[in-house]
Amino acid sequence: xxxxxxxxxxxxxxxxxxxxxxxxxxxxxxxxxxxxxxxxxxxxxxxxxxxxxxxxxxxxxxxxxxxxxxxxxxxxxxxxxxxxxxxxxxxxxxxxxxxxxxxxxxxxxxxxxxxxxxxxxxxxxxx
Amino acid sequence: xxxxxxxxxxxxxxxxxxxxxxxxxxxxxxxxxxxxxxxxxxxxxxxxxxxxxxxxxxxxxxxxxxxxxxxxxxxxxxxxxxxxxxxxxxxxxxxxxxxxxxxxxxxxxxxxxxxxxxxxxxxxxxx
DNA sequence: TCTTGACTTAAAGTGAACTTTATAATCTAT
DNA sequence: ATAGATTATAAAGTTCACTTTAAGTCAAGA
Numbered sequence: 381x382x383x384x385x386x387x388x389x390x391x392x393x394x395x396x397x398x399x400x401x402x403x404x405x406x407x408x409x410x411x412x413x414x415x416x417x418x419x420x421x422x423x424x425x426x427x428x429x430x431x432x433x434x435x436x437x438x439x440x441x442x443x444x445x446x447x448x449x450x451x452x453x454x455x456x457x458x459x460x461x462x463x464x465x466x467x468x469x470x471x472x473x474x475x476x477x478x479x480x481x482x483x484x485x486x487x488x489x490x491x492x493x494x495x496x497x498x499x500x501x502x503x504x505x506x507x
Numbered sequence: 508x509x510x511x512x513x514x515x516x517x518x519x520x521x522x523x524x525x526x527x528x529x530x531x532x533x534x535x536x537x538x539x540x541x542x543x544x545x546x547x548x549x550x551x552x553x554x555x556x557x558x559x560x561x562x563x564x565x566x567x568x569x570x571x572x573x574x575x576x577x578x579x580x581x582x583x584x585x586x587x588x589x590x591x592x593x594x595x596x597x598x599x600x601x602x603x604x605x606x607x608x609x610x611x612x613x614x615x616x617x618x619x620x621x622x623x624x625x626x627x628x629x630x631x632x633x634x
Numbered sequence: 635t636c637t638t639g640a641c642t643t644a645a646a647g648t649g650a651a652c653t654t655t656a657t658a659a660t661c662t663a664t
Numbered sequence: 665a666t667a668g669a670t671t672a673t674a675a676a677g678t679t680c681a682c683t684t685t686a687a688g689t690c691a692a693g694a
Contacts, residue, residue: 466617527683543690
């Protein structure tokens with residue numbers, strides 16, 4: 381069982397953020413010791429990594445909240461949870477497509493700078 | 508020359524956002540008519556599309572601000588501007604890599620749901 | 635002429651996701 | 665046993681990127 385400090389070291393997530401996530405219901409079943417100090421187990425670490433992946437891919441807190449709520453409801457919500465993940469997968473794929481699309485524009489801009497540079501080269505202009 | 512209304516129709520960007528971008532210095536040389544109303548030309552539209560691409564790829568307002576400031580400085584800043592774009596290109600590529608990495612985790616989760624479903628199928632359990 | 639609608643500005647408000655602060659309790663090492 | 669570090673909570677504060685509001689100007693149509 382790990383203290384919050386150990387978890388911040390292992391995950392790079394700040395302690396206040398871990399407390400915030402827990403308060404918002406993103407981390408089910410984090411245990412406490414007899415004095416109310418948090419104790420994290422392997423399961424909690426898995427949840428933290430999963431929540432972090434969802435956050436890193438742009439899922440809002442409220443949606444993760446809902447997912448965890450469904451998880452707590454038990455097996456009857458499995459198909460709904462799967463649907464949420466399928467939907468999120470599509471969102472991520474859309475984000476990736478949009479990033480590539482806009483990356484093209486940046487590359488176009490960079491190509492223009494290359495043209496300018498080659499012109500400077502050819503004409504011996506100094507900038 | 509287009510009014511702000513026409514530009515919102517063409518770009519899907521809200522009028523207050525266009526004014527905000529201009530106020531923050533993201534849109535150089537937007538002209539006005541004799542009564543102070545904004546008039547956008549093709550150049551302005553190009554800037555709007557470029558700024559939109561930068562925003563969509565996560566570049567902060569402050570950084571775009573700096574880029575436009577350098578642009579206004581003239582040719583002496585070309586290499587610095589090119590460096591900014593090269594750096595941003597790398598950032599976008601990093602974002603894409605991270606999205607793929609986290610997408611893997613979502614796919615793993617989805618694979619688990621598939622396993623559960625096939626188990627339900629095999630054992631004839633109803634959920 | 636009046637009013638409607640599109641524009642202008644400056645300033646205040648919003649929402650999301652944390653982060654910081656203040657205060658108190660508890661654990662650890664000397 | 666006590667100083668100093670770590671943890672707890674609740675509440676306030678921060679940052680970013682807009683968005684909304686309030687108050688005013690101006691041109692065109694009924």
